[in-house]
Amino acid sequence: MTDKIALIGAGAMGGAIGARLAETGTDLIVYDRDPEKIAALVAKGAVAASSAADAASQAKAVILSLNSAAIVRAAVFGQQGVADGARTGTLIIDMSSIDPETTKALATEGATRGLRWVDSPLSGGIPKAAIGQLTLMQGGTEADVQETQSILSKLAGNQTHMGGPGAGQTTKMINQVLCGLGFLAVAEATALAEAAGVDVEKIPQALKGGRADSALLQEYMPRFAARDYRRTGRIDNMVKDLNAAQDLARITHTSMPLTAICAEVHRMLTAAGLGGEDQAALMEYFKGPNKEIAP
Numbered sequence: 001m002t003d004k005i006a007l008i009g010a011g012a013m014g015g016a017i018g019a020r021l022a023e024t025g026t027d028l029i030v031y032d033r034d035p036e037k038i039a040a041l042v043a044k045g046a047v048a049a050s051s052a053a054d055a056a057s058q059a060k061a062v063i064l065s066l067n068s069a070a071i072v073r074a075a076v077f078g079q080q081g082v083a084d085g086a087r088t089g090t091l092i093i094d095m096s097s098i099d100p101e102t103t104k105a106l107a108t109e110g111a112t113r114g115l116r117w118v119d120s121p122l123s124g125g126i127p128k129a130a131i132g133q134l135t136l137m138q139g140g141t142e143a144d145v146q147e148t149q150s151i152l153s154k155l156a157g158n159q160t161h162m163g164g165p166g167a168g169q170t171t172k173m174i175n176q177v178l179c180g181l182g183f184l185a186v187a188e189a190t191a192l193a194e195a196a197g198v199d200v201e202k203i204p205q206a207l208k209g210g211r212a213d214s215a216l217l218q219e220y221m222p223r224f225a226a227r228d229y230r231r232t233g234r235i236d237n238m239v240k241d242l243n244a245a246q247d248l249a250r251i252t253h254t255s256m257p258l259t260a261i262c263a264e265v266h267r268m269l270t271a272a273g274l275g276g277e278d279q280a281a282l283m284e285y286f287k288g289p290n291k292e293i294a295p
Helices: 012-023 035-042 052-057 069-077 100-112 125-130 142-151 167-196 200-207 215-226 235-252 257-274 279-287
Strands: 005-008 028-031 061-064 091-094 116-119 134-139 156-163
Touching: 005 012, 005 052, 012 028, 012 035, 012 125, 028 035, 028 052, 061 069, 061 142, 069 100, 091 100, 091 142, 100 116, 100 167, 100 235, 116 142, 116 167, 125 134, 134 142, 134 167, 142 156, 156 167, 167 200, 167 215, 167 235, 167 257, 167 279, 200 215, 215 279, 235 257, 235 279, 257 279
Parallel strands: 005 028, 005 061, 061 091, 091 116, 134 156
Antiparallel strands: 116 134
């Protein structure tokens, strides 16, 4: 049995995942539709594949890092997809953020093709991937999750088995609700501090250790104040995740009024052309009613 790991999807997040794995000694095969993204990981020690099927045919496990459920399905079950090349028993590790119901369906379909499936979405983004300190929440059988955790040990500082297929994605939706609301709350507080003439740069230190303290406050209030929009995530990806959380809320008959407001703010910024920007660009929402939001 080969010890090689395949990575399908080498975009911003997938590229960070691939770079960390390659740089820490993983025998990595990579496929992406963009040859330049493949080349960037080949330069770090990965081996290029000609298709998802080609990558899967050489690997004991396949990591997916893709932008939507539709893309995940196509990458696995489409023409020249993972399922066309994978051996029976190949482990699929989906690190994409997609909805739990689709994940359950994909896992079931995978089983009919002899594939094992673990959903392992992440929190921490590109900065945490670079230092191997991602937080991963996982759904699947105990044995498959244990194997997954071993494979991803160079990427993660915290891995938790949450339950069966889809449980990892459900936990990621909860994570995104907390993050989305947190980003918006810190941006709003920054705007108030600026308008009131308080030294924003001192606030994270002033609140450190108190109940209002958080990783988001410490990292993002300085970025909001500086209008530092360097990308470590995307507003439109948050829209996708908050949409999925709202869909889950409808299925479970859960009232989520704050999430609804947060999602609308993100949708508005996306409609204004800021979907590809980092969450720091939420400050554009607080320019005021007489100031134009500009990408």
